[in-house]
Amino acid sequence: MTITVIKPGMLSSFQDMGRHGAQHLGIPVSGAMDTRAHRLANALAGNAAQEATLEITLTGPVLRFETPACMALAGALLSPAINGEPIPNNRPLIIRKGDILSFGVRQAGARAYLAVHGGYDLPPVMGSRSTFLGGGFGGLHGRALRKGDVIPLLSALPEGGLDSLARTLNDMRIYLPAIVGFASRETLRLLRSHHTPLFTEQSLKTLLSTPFRISPHSERMGYRLQGPRLSMHEPAQLLSEPTSFGSIQVPADGNPIILMADRQSTGGYPKIAHVAAIDVPQVAQGLPGDTLRFREISLEEAQSEDVRREQAFARLDQELGGFHDLLRTATT
Known part of the structure; x- marks a missing residue:
């Protein structure tokens, strides 16, 4: 029960919902950059949200399945194909022994997520199967x-009955609310930080009114932004404190950095704002040169959007319940 890597792609690594509970030891959370797409791929493949997916960046790998499986892709549109035939994102699909999964021209986004029913047989480290590239574990x-x-895979589908299962999946109608799918917003939503008062009023106005461009020096640790410099009322020495996904730090050069999945566990740079959790996946799908715009929302609005997203995933899991039962029955 394995998959063979024929070509690795630009950057393909296994990620889950993150390695939580170890930041006090200096261990980053890591995990999927686009947690929404990661969760969607897992739901469509009949897995729990915490199951690892393969995070595929820009140029996808070429993979040969050595066993039949049910797979699903979500996130960036990277022209996926099985044996050269185009396949869609956001659908559970049957892949047979010997089939080749490949990717082509990027159409939108930066990161796609490949889930396989049953999951990948990878040893957990500190409770997570996420790859921390900087630490090598x-x-x-x-x-x-x-x-x-x-x-290695944890389970596989039997050779018999694949045609019938494939027809069943093909006939399934799946309604995906926009809040759980791949979508582009013109403006990302921000919340003020407890450090916001340290910045000049003009800096906050600039952040909320001026487009910023994603720098080429952006990766899983942080997205550096290019634009007008943001400044504090006066220099200040701050104690290091825990960092969070989506926080916008401003170092001495005045160029903001959005902290991402592999962010350091603590940091002492002042934080002018936080990208609302609902919009962090859109940041993760951005490329160097892309433009980001921001607007401020309240904590109550951000929490309301989080609730809407969780409700949408709960409805999707309920809708897919019969399909999940079918897969569990068929899996060996």
């Missing part, structure tokens, strides 16, 4: 995929 040998890697 988690995922598959603590690194991105390489040519010739063999990825």
Whole structure:
């Protein structure tokens, strides 16, 4: 029950919902950059949200399935195909022994997520299968995929009955609310930070009225932004404190950094704002050169959006319940 890596792609690594509870030890949370797409791929493949997916960045891998499986892709549109035939995102699909999954031209987004029913057979490290590339642990040998890697699976589908199962999946109608799908917003929503009063009023106005461009020096640790400099009323020495996904730090050069999945566990730079959790996945799908605009919302509005997202995932899980039961019955 394995998958063979024929080509690794630009950067393909296994991620889950993150390695929580170890930041006090200096261990980053890591996990999927776009948690919404990660969760959607898992739901469509009949997995729990915490199951690891393969995070695929820009140029996808070429993978040969050595066993039949049910798979699903979500997130960026990277022109996926099985044996050269185009396949859609956001659908559970049957893939047979010997089939080749490949990717082509990027159409939108930066990161896609591949889930396989039953999950990947990877050893958890500190309770997570996420790959921390900087530390060299988690995922598959603590690194991105390489040519010739063999990825073990936890379960497989039997050879018999695949045609019938494929027809059942093809006939399924799946309604995806916009809040759980891949979508683009013109303006990202922000919340003020407890450090916001340290910045000049003009800096906050600039952040909320001026477009910023994603710098080429952006990666899983943080997205550096290019635009007008943001400044404080006066220099201040701050105690280091825990960091969070989506916080916008401003170092001495005045160029903001949005902290992402592999962010450091603590930091002492002042934080002018936080990207609302509902919009962090859109940041993760951005590319160097893309423009980001921001607007302020209240904590109550941000919490309301989080509730809406969780309700949408709960409805989706309920809708897919019969399909999940079918997969569990068929899986060996």
